Amino acid sequence: MIPVALAALLWGLGGALAGRFMREIPPEVLIPLRFLLSFLLLLPLLLRRPPAPKERPRLLQVGLALSGAQAFYYLAIHATTVATGLFLQYLAPALLTLYALLKGERLPERALWGVALALLGAYVLVVGREGLSGSPLGVAFGLFSATSFALYAAFSHGLKTPPLVALGVATGVGSLLALPFFLANLDRALALTPGHWGAVFYLVTLGTVVPFGLFLLGVRTLPARTATLVAMLEPLSGALFAWPLAGEPLRPEALLGGLMILLGVALNRR
Template sequence: MRRPPLSVGFLVALLAAATFGMSGAFVKPLLESGWSPVAAVTVRALTGGIVLLPFALFAVRGRWRAVWRGRWRILGMATIGVAGTQVLYFAAIQRIAVSTAILVEYLAPILLVAFVWVRSRRTPKPVVLVGSVVAVAGLVLVVSPSGDQPFDAIGLALAIAAMVGCAVFYVIAARPSDGLPPVALACGGLLIGGLALAAVGATGLLPFTVRLTDVALLGTAVPWWVPVLVVGVFATAIAYASSITATEILGSRLASFTGLLEVVAATLYAWLLLGESLQPLQLLGGVLILGGIAFVRAEKADRALTEPGPLPEAGAPESRDVPSHSTTPVGPARGSESPRT
């Protein structure tokens, strides 16, 4: 079975970025009405998991052994890709600027490139290094980190930990599926992750507050469950399922670079739905991010064209970016095999 072309994976990754980016614009009204971040993320994860549950059950019918084989992958997605990363991110923004925290977290693609560089002891191709620099420059312009807050070592450490969690999300998503459907991985990760977040809230380590009142959205008052449903269905269920699917096709490195478009999408949604201003430099940053992705994708496509023989299956070890234990060197690419925030 041949792996789907990169163009298909790229389109699915665009869908993931577009839907993931909706979360901020629709969660912000909940937070402003009195919801705590952990409560909002918990409801988001559980709603998304419940929406995906019938599709996951249909996808795994008769293949429960695949679920059992993938139990550690599901658990890793739940604890790190869903719960851990989001808790660390929200803990970070309680101490440092949101723009600074998200900038640090979305350095995850660079972390993946560096990890492969160190592990394989092979310098990435110039096109990858150029793409990394261009993408980070674009990310800085889009986020425009604030410099009006004092240095907070704990907040920065939490943001760095969230960056590691974001990288691990892509690592887990790009692992060989071994028969586990992407929708099942997303569903299991969201449900277990949501329950883990609820447990964190119950311990009192982070505030857990819910306000079942109307919220302000699009210039009018709407019931609290409207943004919850939008975030749960689109920014969580569809977003996680499509992101995992795209990562299995593209690999962790290219998918993580494409994931930078989530920041661009979030900025556009905030402009359209919340009236937050969009500056020319932010538009330039979005163009630079696209340019960086194009550089990284060009290297990926070049490998596919120059390597002899048919492409391996999406989950085959040869498609991973981290070198296998064989003596044949593998070019640096994705990572080792996502909250997401």
């Protein structure tokens, strides 16, 4: 559980430090750059320790799911708002819980209450009084992002491949899928300012390689439903980091929502 919690802290820190710049970069530029630069950074490790042949089909599924989660998330926040896109993505633990129930899995009642409490806390913390907003297409992107994130966690559970090697394969899949869009928008990528490139560098290193590596490390033994729930600490850490780093006031409802998320995670501890 600790590696996933650390990943959520890094994702939240990234949002506090470079969130404004990330929203200024068009998704058709940011998504390919994130995958391509992350893959190039991990390529030496991937060549040195290639995954076992028996795990390669699952790693392909992990890559496709990660590509969908990231692409649909950025499309969602550009078509709606950051708050709406982030909240919709964190419907992932609810989707995994529903899937478990449909399979006939018996979950403790406290676990179900924990998921409901965490989702309500995420709504209070991320969305708040403004409510969900955006076009139906943007909401659909957000739901696709949640589904892809749930599949990413489910496919990654129990992998024997080292986390960074698995992430190298996943970002390689994302790079191939995003390459046509990158080439079509190469002039826009070259026109990015130094501040934008700084945000991209942070997003690739401490926003992708390190936290997604930690997430893959944690989900090797942690059930996917629990891992996605622990990842909901991201908006809480983002609100806490934004207070000293971006000068954003820490609202009382943010503290309330964060407490509800923590209680929901605690109720789902194994």
